[in-house]
Amino acid sequence: MTLADLAELVRAPAALTVPGDSLAGGAAAGWPGGARSAVLPLASVSLYWAGMALNDWADRDLDALERPERPIPSGRVRPRTALGLAAALSAAGVGLAAxxxxxxxxxLATVLAGAVWAYDLSPKSGPVSTAVMASTRGLDVLLGAAAGGRAGLxxxxxxxxxxxxHTAGVTALSRGEVRGTSALVARGALATTGAVAAATPFLALAPNGSGLPRTVRAAVATVGTGLYAAAVGRAQARAVEEPTAATARAATVSGIRGMVPLQTALLGAAGAPRVAAGLAALTWSARSLTRRGTPT
Structure with a gap:
């Protein structure tokens, strides 16, 4: 076993799509954690990696049939190592959140970790499973605002x-990565993307203490949602036209990468353009790094 094997197990490059969750939540709440808020993205990444390791541990028998090249079925990582890593990363995530x-x-991080474990250890099918998976991203956003109490949340x-x-749409479409999806599911994901893109700039209309005019915040949010809608919607539209496993997988990858421009738009709407600009730079890094391996 090598570090590269462990990095593949936890989908290390895909973690670049995670820090923007808690940053968006923190910005919306006015950075209630102060300078300590910088630690929360690390908590998010730790919990994300925990979920990836646990996912492969839970799916090891299925992966032996469908994806034998993955670290556990290929023999490069022992199952007990993956399970232990998932537990350690979960504990680290809660500690960093504190x-x-x-x-x-x-x-809140404890609740998030519980949702991650519940999703990975339960059958990954049906609307309940999709809802649990989608909730993890929402909880991660709230993690950035938790220090502000009820007002921050x-x-x-x-x-x-x-x-x-957004995560619900991506998750539903990801079910077809191996055997293909349906045009109905792909249309649902595409409609979800459109709804998210249309709604995001309106968050800039809410008053906040950033000191930036609403028009500036709305402009930054609109640029981010435009990038998001173009990247994610294009791949989902292809899945509508041809709902094969290949197009479903490509749309899922685009949906995961699309988290970054969406988070950028949310940061812009909250009046944090500098943070949004820094996060936007991760889009290119994420695109470059995830080409070395699938983030799904």
Whole structure:
């Protein structure tokens, strides 16, 4: 076993799509954790990696049939190593959340970790499973706002709902990565993307303490949603026309990468253009790195 094998197990490059969750939540709530908020994206990444390792542990028998090249069925990573890594990363994620956002953030991270484990250890089919998976992204957004108490969580509810909705569409479409999807599912995912893109700029209309005019915030949000809709919607439209396993897989990858421009738009709407610009740069890094392996 090598570090490269472990990196493949946790889909390491795909973690670049995660920090923007808690950043978007923190920006919407006015950065209630102060400088400590910088730790929360690390908590998000740790919990994301935990979920990836646990997913492959739970699916190891199915992967032996459908994806034998993965680290566990190929013999490069032992099952007990993957399970232990998932547990350690989960604990680390909760600990980092406590350091970055205090007791409330630690409690929310515990709920998030529970949702991750519940999804990975349950049958991954049906609307309930999709809803649980989608909730993890919404909870991750709220993690960034947890230090602000109820007021902070209310402020971050909009971004959390939109990322949850996006994740639901991507998750539903991902079910067809091996055997193909249906045009109906692909249309649903495409409609979800359109709804998220249309709604995001309106978050800039809400008053906040950023000091930026609503027009500026709306402009940044509109640019981000335009990039998001173009990248994700194009791949989903192809899946509508030809709902094969290949197009479903490509649309799923685009949906995962599309998290970054969506998070950028949410940061812009919250009045954090500098953070949005820094996160936008990760789009190119994520695209480059994830070409070395699938993030799904």
């Amino acid at each position: 350091a970055g956002g205090g007791p409330r953030a630690a409690a 209310r402020a971050a509810a909009g971004p959390a709902a939109l990322l949850t909705l």
